Amino acid sequence: MTIAHDGTAFDWTGRTVLVTGAEGFIGSTLVDLLVARGARVRAFVHYKPYAEKGHLKRYLADGTGEVEMWAGDVRDAGRVSDAVAGCDTVFHLAALIGIPYSYDSPGAYVQTNVTGTQNVAEACRRWGVRRLVHTSTSEVYGTALTAPISETHPLQPQSPYSASKIGADMMALSFHHAFELPVAVVRPFNTYGPRQSARAVIPTILAQLHAGVREIRLGSLTPTRDFTYVTDTAEGFLAVAACDRALGEVVNLGTGQEISIGDLAAALIAASGREASVVTDPARLRPSGSEVERLLSDNSRALAWASWAPRVPLAEGLRRTSDWVATHPHLFAPARYQV
Numbered sequence: 209m210t211i212a213h214d215g216t217a218f219d220w221t222g223r224t225v226l227v228t229g230a231e232g233f234i235g236s237t238l239v240d241l242l243v244a245r246g247a248r249v250r251a252f253v254h255y256k257p258y259a260e261k262g263h264l265k266r267y268l269a270d271g272t273g274e275v276e277m278w279a280g281d282v283r284d285a286g287r288v289s290d291a292v293a294g295c296d297t298v299f300h301l302a303a304l305i306g307i308p309y310s311y312d313s314p315g316a317y318v319q320t321n322v323t324g325t326q327n328v329a330e331a332c333r334r335w336g337v338r339r340l341v342h343t344s345t346s347e348v349y350g351t352a353l354t355a356p357i358s359e360t361h362p363l364q365p366q367s368p369y370s371a372s373k374i375g376a377d378m379m380a381l382s383f384h385h386a387f388e389l390p391v392a393v394v395r396p397f398n399t400y401g402p403r404q405s406a407r408a409v410i411p412t413i414l415a416q417l418h419a420g421v422r423e424i425r426l427g428s429l430t431p432t433r434d435f436t437y438v439t440d441t442a443e444g445f446l447a448v449a450a451c452d453r454a455l456g457e458v459v460n461l462g463t464g465q466e467i468s469i470g471d472l473a474a475a476l477i478a479a480s481g482r483e484a485s486v487v488t489d490p491a492r493l494r495p496s497g498s499e500v501e502r503l504l505s506d507n508s509r510a511l512a513w514a515s516w517a518p519r520v521p522l523a524e525g526l527r528r529t530s531d532w533v534a535t536h537p538h539l540f541a542p543a544r545y546q547v
């Protein structure tokens with residue numbers, strides 16, 4: 209049961225809920241929470257020729273039909289509109305999220321993240337959904353000018369990814385201002401946990417440790433990040449979807465704790481029970497103006513408005529993630545290691 213900001217219970221039972229990016233890391237975790245609460249989930253998954261369903265395979269296999277699969281592409285307005293029809297709530301998570309690839313292909317980020325969000329907002333307006341929850345990212349803040357970072361901190365596009373998410377956030381919020389679309393923006397800080405791809409720093413380090421690598425090669429070790437365990441992040445999405453105060457607003461989802469990448473690597477070595485040293489690999493450094501040096505959330509709005517607070521301490525979350533990576537080596541072939 210999600211508790212709304214006024215303390216009343218918000219009942220998901222029987223609500224039709226669309227999740228875009230549903231087969232992904234955070235999206236599939238959100239689907240699990242919604243199914244457990246009795247929602248009728250419509251999973252918008254990126255169409256791929258070989259019909260992969262990412263982390264939703266269990267819903268195909270168990271035959272219960274509790275998750276309705278919609279293959280599509282958020283760049284296709286017609287397909288998005290068909291998927292949104294009849295929904296109570298829409299969680300929009302689909303996005304291109306890798307920062308390095310955004311240096312190579314910024315146009316793809318504009319099309320998927322900005323135009324895709326426009327298509328979702330248009331469809332929600334057309335069909336009159338109760339609530340659209342749009343997903344932002346702490347990357348839009350860039351290196352903290354003041355810390356902790358509240359929702360009023362300036363936005364600094366230090367990568368094309370960040371720029372595309374700023375554009376997407378503004379598009380979603382413009383639909384609130386111009387058309388009174390009931391949209392709320394959640395802004396997760398770095399999220400980690402089971403199912404995250406090898407692209408991200410925590411699974412990359414863990415995969416190498418569990419493969420027996422003795423020298424972990426990373427980019428800059430000094431930047432700090434605020435890491436939230438994935439079920440806490442997904443609970444934040446549900447809390448904001450139940451919170452009328454968040455309409456037309458942005459809500460940070462973070463722990464209010466920061467750790468440097470170097471200290472994180474040391475914590476992961478401890479969590480994995482392996483031995484290794486950490487070295488800086490110049491090939492993995494980001495362009496200097498693009499490296500976000502510090503991200504630390506002010507999460508007081510999420511607590512005050514949506515009664516949300518993270519529950520899983522970092523050490524416990526890292527241990528769970530380490531166990532998951534150790535038991536899924538097939539997802540982490542050596543060629544996939546990249547930070």
Ligand SMILES: NC(=O)c1ccc[n+]([C@@H]2O[C@H](COP(=O)([O-])OP(=O)(O)OC[C@H]3O[C@@H](n4cnc5c(N)ncnc54)[C@H](O)[C@@H]3O)[C@@H](O)[C@H]2O)c1
Nearest residue numbers: 229231232233234254281282301302303343345396398399
């Ligand atoms: N992981 C984090 O630390 C983090 C932090 C802040 C914000 N976010 C945001 O959370 C959301 C989910 O990220 P994630 O970490 O689960 O990443 P992910 O890559 O696992 O999920 C993104 C999903 O979007 C889908 N997608 C991509 N292009 C699409 C298209 N054209 N049409 C339809 N679907 C498409 C992908 O197939 C994937 O399932 C993103 O919006 C991301 O910007 C993530």
